[in-house]
Amino acid sequence: MSERATSVVWFRDDLRVADNPALHEAVLRGDPIVCVYVLDDESPGIRPIGGASRWWLHHSLEALGESLRDVGLTLTLRRGPAREVVTGLVDEVGATRVLWNRRYGEVERGIDGDLKASLREAGVEAESSQGSLLAEPWTVLTGQGGWYKVFTPFYRAVMAKPTPRHPLAAPTKTDGLHHREVASDALGDWGLLPAAPVPDWAGGLRERWRPGEAGAAERMETFLTERVSHYVADQDLPAEEGTSMLSPHLRWGEISPFQFWHALDGHRARASSDAEGAAAVLRQLIWREFSYHLLFHLPSITTENMRSEFDRFPWAEVTDDELERWQQGDTGIPLVDAGMRELWQTGIMHNRVRMVVASFLVKNLRVDWRVGEAWFWDTLVDADPAANALNWQWVAGSGPDAAPYFRIFNPELQASKFDKHGSYVNRYVPEAGTPAYPEPMVDLKESRRAALDAYATIR
Numbered sequence: 001m002s003e004r005a006t007s008v009v010w011f012r013d014d015l016r017v018a019d020n021p022a023l024h025e026a027v028l029r030g031d032p033i034v035c036v037y038v039l040d041d042e043s044p045g046i047r048p049i050g051g052a053s054r055w056w057l058h059h060s061l062e063a064l065g066e067s068l069r070d071v072g073l074t075l076t077l078r079r080g081p082a083r084e085v086v087t088g089l090v091d092e093v094g095a096t097r098v099l100w101n102r103r104y105g106e107v108e109r110g111i112d113g114d115l116k117a118s119l120r121e122a123g124v125e126a127e128s129s130q131g132s133l134l135a136e137p138w139t140v141l142t143g144q145g146g147w148y149k150v151f152t153p154f155y156r157a158v159m160a161k162p163t164p165r166h167p168l169a170a171p172t173k174t175d176g177l178h179h180r181e182v183a184s185d186a187l188g189d190w191g192l193l194p195a196a197p198v199p200d201w202a203g204g205l206r207e208r209w210r211p212g213e214a215g216a217a218e219r220m221e222t223f224l225t226e227r228v229s230h231y232v233a234d235q236d237l238p239a240e241e242g243t244s245m246l247s248p249h250l251r252w253g254e255i256s257p258f259q260f261w262h263a264l265d266g267h268r269a270r271a272s273s274d275a276e277g278a279a280a281v282l283r284q285l286i287w288r289e290f291s292y293h294l295l296f297h298l299p300s301i302t303t304e305n306m307r308s309e310f311d312r313f314p315w316a317e318v319t320d321d322e323l324e325r326w327q328q329g330d331t332g333i334p335l336v337d338a339g340m341r342e343l344w345q346t347g348i349m350h351n352r353v354r355m356v357v358a359s360f361l362v363k364n365l366r367v368d369w370r371v372g373e374a375w376f377w378d379t380l381v382d383a384d385p386a387a388n389a390l391n392w393q394w395v396a397g398s399g400p401d402a403a404p405y406f407r408i409f410n411p412e413l414q415a416s417k418f419d420k421h422g423s424y425v426n427r428y429v430p431e432a433g434t435p436a437y438p439e440p441m442v443d444l445k446e447s448r449r450a451a452l453d454a455y456a457t458i459r
Ligand SMILES: Cc1cc2nc3c(=O)[nH]c(=O)nc-3n(C[C@H](O)[C@H](O)[C@H](O)COP(=O)(O)OP(=O)(O)OC[C@H]3O[C@@H](n4cnc5c(N)ncnc54)[C@H](O)[C@@H]3O)c2cc1C
Pocket: 235, 243, 244, 245, 246, 247, 248, 250, 251, 281, 284, 285, 286, 287, 288, 289, 291, 349, 350, 351, 352, 354, 355, 358, 376, 380, 382, 383, 384, 385, 387, 388, 389, 391, 392, 395
């Protein structure tokens, strides 16, 4: 055991050095620092991340390692059940303090709470900070002291709170930081990237994304200088890059909501063409907060219908072949296929198209929303436990404040409104309209009627 005070900073969904309260606190204390990331697929109840997320995580950890090296620190990688791994590391280096930024999922909170209690019992300081949400779920309550089930009042309540704190500066070389040298796993040994015999499916992801804090900052800058003024007009057009594309960076905490908020708020305050766009993106950012509000207060949101009548919904039995047609973008419905192929090739899908493909699966094919949620979990680079579940339940009609089940998106109508010139469909489904393209796997009108009949049985 070392005599000297040492801080362990445990990185999780906050893979950044700027505006990182846990790291900031460790830097202020001035003791040697051990930075650690734990890959935890093993703690009871933990949901292992999907394939696209693993790809992202690999590159994001690489980038974080570099940023830390630039300021004189190193990133230690460990794998296993988080509580045991962090406790083991604390013993190994004789740490006197462990710092982290809070998580909001039930299982994660359980792990963190148990760890905090056992560390404190052992005389080790353990402190958590607010780094990943603007408004922590227990701080936004209704007049009656309950939690919000409807977005608009939640949004108003968040906006009525004092302005979120300003982002914290990143540490610099001149802070004279010391790291403690400890053994680390090699990132490559974690097998996060596709490797033989699995085909390399990540080419499109490499082309589209630059995981890490610098990539996030670059994307935010481009959005604010070039696109925010068109956001309101373009946000629903999948052919344009009209939105911020920051969701995976926010998911992994490469940019904090505080950084994005203040950058947007600056634009909002200016009486310019940017103000309207910035206010609209801020509202979207609050949807992210709302999804975590729900996840915290109703953890079953990830697996159970929020509206229990949906427990009786007569979901259809689909074959593996039928499901594969949806997953691979081979349904014969061009907008659905374009979305599913965009997802497979690039790890992302435009929000408008996500709603369309989800509605097609849950309503036209009458497949349980959890099947679609699981596919998105595996293939999205922004796969997020709270946002994914909330949005699937929103489309299915099984969540609070959801789109009513009977509002069934018509993909053809959606294409004619939001992809008028067919540019998006052409990009991903160039064979649409030729004999090489399959017939629709279901008749849209008939399947719509069947869905409404099914819904009538649970109303
Ligand atoms: C079926 C379905 C599944 C979804 N799964 C996810 C998911 O796993 N992870 C995820 O981050 N988003 C998910 N979304 C929400 C939304 O599609 C993405 O957040 C959005 O497409 C991200 O693009 P952007 O960063 O350019 O968003 P912008 O329009 O620039 O919005 C800024 C930020 O606000 C947040 N945001 C925007 N819309 C939503 C929303 N509806 N719900 C929650 N947060 C939102 C995101 O963090 C986003 O980066 C899902 C939507 C649907 C319909």
